[in-house]
Amino acid sequence: MVDPALLNWTISQFLTVIIIMIRVGPLLFFMPVIGSTSVPSQVKILVTVAIAMILAPTVPVNISSLPETTLGFAIFVLSEICFAGTLAVFARMIFAAVQVAGQMVGIQMGMGMAGVMDPQSGTQVSMIGQFWYIIAILIFLSINGHHIFFRTLADSYSWVRPGTLILSQASYEGMMQGVSHMFVLSVKIMAPASAAVFFSHVAMGIIAKTVPQIPILIVGMPLNIGVGLIFVGLSLAYFFPLMLTQFEMLGRLLPRLAMGLGG
Numbered sequence: 001m002v003d004p005a006l007l008n009w010t011i012s013q014f015l016t017v018i019i020i021m022i023r024v025g026p027l028l029f030f031m032p033v034i035g036s037t038s039v040p041s042q043v044k045i046l047v048t049v050a051i052a053m054i055l056a057p058t059v060p061v062n063i064s065s066l067p068e069t070t071l072g073f074a075i076f077v078l079s080e081i082c083f084a085g086t087l088a089v090f091a092r093m094i095f096a097a098v099q100v101a102g103q104m105v106g107i108q109m110g111m112g113m114a115g116v117m118d119p120q121s122g123t124q125v126s127m128i129g130q131f132w133y134i135i136a137i138l139i140f141l142s143i144n145g146h147h148i149f150f151r152t153l154a155d156s157y158s159w160v161r162p163g164t165l166i167l168s169q170a171s172y173e174g175m176m177q178g179v180s181h182m183f184v185l186s187v188k189i190m191a192p193a194s195a196a197v198f199f200s201h202v203a204m205g206i207i208a209k210t211v212p213q214i215p216i217l218i219v220g221m222p223l224n225i226g227v228g229l230i231f232v233g234l235s236l237a238y239f240f241p242l243m244l245t246q247f248e249m250l251g252r253l254l255p256r257l258a259m260g261l262g263g
Contacts, residue, residue, distance in 0.1 A: 013056065015063040019162050020052040024153065026081045030088030031149050032095050033137055051150070059157040067163070079165040083261055087152065090175065090257055093182040094246050098136045100182070101189035102129020108197045109228035110221050128232055132189065132239065139243045148251045152258050159259045171260045174253075185246065192238060196231040200224050 025048045029035050034044070067073045106126030140146070200223060208216040 012063055015066060016056050016061050017049075017052045019061050019063065019066060020055050020059065020157075021048055022077055022080045023084055023156070023162065024048050024051050024055070026084035027088055027149065027153060030085050030092075031146075032088070032092055033140065033146065035088065051153075055154060055157075059154060061157060061162060065162050065164075076163040079163050082167075083156075083160060083165045083258075086171075086175070086261060087149070087254060087258060090178050091149070091250055091254065093178050094185065094243075094250060095133060095136055097182045097185035098132045098189060099126075099129040100186040102126045102132045104186070105129075105190050105193045105197070105228060105232065108194055108201075109225050111225065111228075128193075128228070131232070135236070135239065136243055139240065140247060143244065143247060145247050145250070148247075148254055152254050155255060156258045160261055165261055168260065171257070174257055174260060178253075185242075188242060189235075189239065192235040193228055193231040197224055197228045200227045 025045075028044050028048055028051075034047070065076075067076050103126045106128040109128070111127060201220075204216050204220045204223070207214060
């Protein structure tokens with residue numbers, strides 16, 4: 001049975017929900033984990049409507065900010081999509097660093113041709129990268145990392161009024177620093193396993209010169225894979241605190257980035 005309160009909605013309340021959905025929807029479609037292609041679009045739409053209806057009575061939204069012209073409305077929607085996309089891409093850099101690190105280690109181990117399908121992006125990735133990526137997602141969810149997005153989303157309406165996105169030089173520099181940090185993070189993640197496989201290659205080269213009777217091409221590949229897998233497993237003790245530090249830093253920087261997008 002339909003709740004009578006829903007039938008008493010005014011045009012103002014309906015437009016308020018629409019304005020909130022324009023920002024919530026792109027963020028859910030772009031953010032990590034929930035924004036995966038493996039999550040049905042119907043689920044994302046239902047979650048968008050639910051979050052918009054929850055936020056409607058609490059966030060400061062003025063329906064007069066909704067443009068009356070078609071061009072103005074298109075610009076309004078585009079600015080909201082850019083705002084949500086900027087926050088989501090900034091957070092995805094951590095997960096991209098994990099996949100880059102796994103890809104590099106997999107190539108060093110000789111597993112460049114052995115890839116698996118990533119359900120998050122629909123592309124082929126390294127098995128090592130996929131393993132680390134799944135662990136990173138589990139850590140992200142276990143510490144309620146998705147709450148960072150929802151908390152920032154609710155507060156963003158006080159920092160950035162709908163349709164008033166400002167891409168300043170500070171915002172651009174912040175995104176560039178995030179990209180550079182992604183590559184630094186990938187080096188930190190891959191360092192233990194990569195160093196072990198590198199020294200294994202050096203040892204195989206020395207053996208090939210000193211004892212040429214040993215078939216290095218046959219012995220070296222399983223040895224490199226074995227050494228790589230051992231150190232990938234041992235590096236998890238280093239991987240957990242590193243990811244916790246990165247997600248904690250994300251919780252501090254994401255609200256600052258959102259405030260910066262409001263000028």
